[in-house]
Amino acid sequence: MTLPYGGDAWLVTRYSDVRAALADPRLSRAAVVNADVPRRQEMRVGPEGIMYMDPPDHSRLRRLLTRAFTRRRVEELRPKVESIAAELAENLARKGSPADFVEYFSWPLPTRVICELLGVPYSDRGVFRRGADALMQGDTLPHHEFTGRVNELVGYISRLIADRRQRPGGDLLSALIQARDDGDRLTEQELVSLTVVLLAGGHETTANQITNFLYTLLRHPEQLALLRRRPELLSRAVDELMRYIPLGTGHHAAMIATEDLEIGGVPISRGDAVYVHIHSANRDDAVFADPDALDLTREDNHHMGFGHGVHFCAGAQLAHMELEVALRVVLDRFPDLRLAVADDVIRWRSSLLVRGPLSLPVQW
Structure with a gap:
């Protein structure tokens, strides 16, 4: 395919090929930093950070994060997350029907959790939300506004x-x-860059998925009713919703081949740029039966909603737990929850990295 900047790149779409590409050490993320490689936005990737590192530097930073997000530590956080979620649900109820689910629940929950984890004052959330929004939608902002917001976040x-x-x-x-x-x-x-990634990624992506999850369930009333009848499906439901819902528009940066190789029988030359399409892989009918259907009873759901390979999301367990808690608390507290507006009224984020409703009016 031909990109707006930097020329041509390969696009990998099948599940098995995407997994192979994401696990192939011959495909480098570090090679795109400050380089004129095929890309969709005018700005080049930078500055250097964990998302654009290769082993062994990536492995060194990854080990620090892995210790921070162990299953034990995540489970120790669960009661605190449940308490925050219950408090926010009560705030939403007190606001009265209808109310904006994004403003009163899906944004505050992961923001307060990541502040708790990092030890960041929640009162400063405006600063890092402006910076996080810029990082997630850099392609839609004027360059001066993007750099201004990011510099403010880095300074903070x-x-x-x-x-x-x-x-x-x-x-x-x-x-x-x-x-x-x-x-x-x-x-x-x-x-600094690792803290930026944790602070920005730790609330922005999860907040959007909480909203996306609720919106999708409200538009699939039979699956919502099933989940209410069988709450034991909650963990499985989170995985199916992660498979079904594209968090973003696809991988926003290429990987560069450091030597000649093959993907799916196609020769890739040294220096070629490769993009993977995770959401296409998650709808591959060679792996998932009836892939375009939302099925909360789906078993053996090896989706790639959190990525794959060395760059698999370090906070996946924390995000999974937050999503579980958010759904359970909201569905328990609001048994008659429904959308308060028609689909065509809902405004969506149009940024390159994440998608989700800017607001979600609900009633009960």
Whole structure:
């Protein structure tokens, strides 16, 4: 395919080929940083961060995150997430029907959770929401606005790191600072960029999926009714909704072949750019029976909604737990929940990285 900038690239769409490409060490993400490679937006990828690193540098940072998001630590967080979700559901109920689900529930929940995890003051959410929004929709913003918001976020995080060095706590940010200062396992730039990724990615993507999940269930009343009758399907439902709903419009940055290789029998030359289409892979009928149907009873659902390979989402377990809790609390608290407006009234994010309703008026 031909991209608006940088020329031609390969597009990988089948499930088996996407998995193979994402796991192939000969396809480099680091090679796209500040490079004139095939891309959909004028800006080049940068600055360097964990999403655009290859092993062994990526592995070094990944190990730090893996310890932070173990299954045990995520389960220890569950009661706190449940408490926050219950509080937000009551706030939504007090607001009265109809109300905007995005404003009163799906945005505050993951924002408060990531603030709790990192030790970031929730009162500062406006700063990192502006920065996160810019990172997720850089292609739709004027360049000066994009850089201004990102620089504001980086400046905020740098000041927060300096403050936490003086007054460390038991939060994840303090642990990362200790890894930087005592173990020399992080450079200062890596520490800042890793915190940006955690703060921005930790609430933006989950918030959009909470909204997407509810919207999709309300538009599939038979599946919603099934989930209400059989709440034991909740974990399976999260996986099926992750498979069924595209979080974004596809991978926004290419991978570059560092040597000649083949994908699905097609020769890829050294230096070629390769894109993978995860959402196409998640609808591959060679892997998923009736792939265009939402089926909350689907078993052995090996979707790639959280990615695959070395760049599989480090916070996947946390996101999965938050999505489970959000659905359970909302469906329990509002047994008659329904959309308050017609589909054509709902406005959607049009950014490159994430999709979801900007607001979702609901009633009960």
